Amino acid sequence: MDIDAARTIADTVLGAGPVLRPYRAAGHRDPSRWRCGVLMPADRAADDESLSAVAQTECLVEAAGHVRVRVLLRFLQVRRRTVYRWLPEQGRFKAVGSLDVDGTAIASWDEPVEHEMCFEVDDVTLRGAGARHTVRVPGGFDRTELHDSRGALVGQMVRQRRPLCAMLNVSAQPVPAPRPALRLRVWVENRTRAGADGDEVALTTALVASHLILSVEGGAFVSMVDPPGWATEAAESCANVGLWPVLAGPPGRHDTLLATPRILADHPGDLPDSAVDELLRLRDLAG
Template sequence: MPTDRPGSRIESAEAVADAILYEGYLLYPYRRSSGKNRVRWQFGVLVPPAWAQAQGLVDTGVAGSAESPWQQTECLLEAADSATVHVRLRFLHLQRKVAEARTAGGGYRPVDRIEVSDRTEFSFDEAVPREYDVEAPIGDLRTGRHLEIRVPGGEDVEPLVDDRGVPVGRVVRRRWPLSASVTVSAAPAEAPFRLLRLRIRVENTDETVPPDSPRDEALRCCLLAAHTLAGVSRGRFLSLLDPPQWAAGAARGCRNVHTFPVLAGEPGTVDVLLSSPIILYDHPQIAPESPGDLHDATEIDEILSLRTLTLSDAEKREARATDPRAAAIVDRVDTMPPEMLERLHGAIRSLAPVRRSGETDTGTGPQRPWWEPGADAQIPPEAETVLVAGARLARGSRVRLRPRRRGTDAHDMFLDGRTARVEQVLLDVDGTRFLAVTVDDDPGAELHQWYGRLRHFRPEEVEPLPGEMRTAR
């Protein structure tokens, strides 16, 4: 039965949030010896402020791959003062796993690896998930709600014995104390209707890390993969990617630093927000075919699973010894039934007729699909020109980019308003035209032209520049 608690709404988005939490935690081939697993923790890293200042970390952009002592979310909310907002901060707490061998005197000494019977353990960094909540009525948030977070350190020891029961070593997992703060506030936003700007600021407040410490030591007291979820009862969040026209100005005024908020939960819902250090669309979803986390959400499950199957027995043994999550991936892929692997090959979410070449949708009824008798046997791969706002655009035409807010690459938002040169006018198999362009002032434009790495936009996503405004014939 549905509940009116905003906390329960948050839980509906935690599957996607978990993918963010462990994004890049450990990358294929999941072995410690792999170079890309030696420099870790790339997203949402909140570092001690003194250490950040010493390193010159003063960037205030949106991207969460930059290390910073704080992150800030600003989003738009329609709600009465009696409505309740629930904010959940989530992050990883570094845990250093050290293999130790037993000495002749009965003590222990750190080693790079230890082998006991059929088990191998490497010294390696793991992480423990943490969550902290702030919940308050909108009326209280007008003066702000502040939460101080203190995460204690700790140590866990796992003895290792041989087949005879004789102690030969141990695995020690150590965590260092963390300190942080969360401040949640709400203030009126400039709009013709009642609208609030909700601000969530997360800060690392650690004062124990020396400013000249190496990164590996500073990471002990960092918040890793930090992000927030927010839910509201009797209210709704507005999309910053596609706000209603009356709130567009207020959306542009939101300042998001090292994180970016999108609507979360089931498509069509507006009472859950995910603020992620990785730029996403509204309502991101985990593919139902995915059998489990592979820690690389920018890759394809099928590719990573097939690659994992090709690892040698020695490589799989090393992966299992590197980290328990790596061991779980290898075990899952090794035992995956063929029918499950086939499901990863692809899925059709929806079906629609494909129009034949040159046929357009007039809105008067169903169009003749290309496979019917009399339809064109061949669909031309490229059209030479396309008509946009009275201008006939072709190779060499100049345009201004106006990317859509939905259904496109989220990074295209950073190209809004930039000018570009049309390199090709393409016709897709379904009759849709695309403009392939290179962006002006792109230092790599000539290289992109050379090997065909172009940016693609629909005709409605571009504006002809004044020099191109000539009437089509």
């Protein structure tokens, strides 16, 4: 199985937006930099048709016997970093956009925190009621004092992230086809509550750059980009929402599948630097 290869291409394609996008001090909290694969909290998505809390991928698995499926759910969490200046005359800290410490600018910023959860589903569960998993990410708070070269207190940096809750569902059903095959469905929903906070705060309860890496034992994934003739009709009946599945790993391998919010070709491999630069350029033009 080529899990590592799938991770590499996912990190390259999805990381080009939220992680590598250049910093711009004029808009240090730019929501558009987190636009790719965003699953917003369910309560916020219910109030805005342009937002979604749910993503789903469906694909075909050719399998004559027992199969076991491994699902990796991967996403970024937005961690808020706020910089404060120490005001000695007032005995308090004041939030600032940027603080100069010995010639180095330390900015308030939104940082990505990577998460990866792995779930395995056996054949009996898969073909029966399916498997449901609750995904929980605890919140966090960290405070770091900032001192200059003389040791004097000049400020502090606070990092804070909110708890997240999501639901993952994995199921499969036989499909009518000349060969024995299953329609595998993986569905994920962000069930975090954003509350009454504004869009900028609600983003800290989102699942960003959400994607899936699937692997199978005892079966083989069927290409959804160019399905063989016997599977064409079944492939067309698959419903993908916010995720597009492609075969991962080297050509000829059919045991690993990558489902991302970006449309890729089968067996995408490692993207060259020029492709990453192009993704960045298109991203900046779009946002």
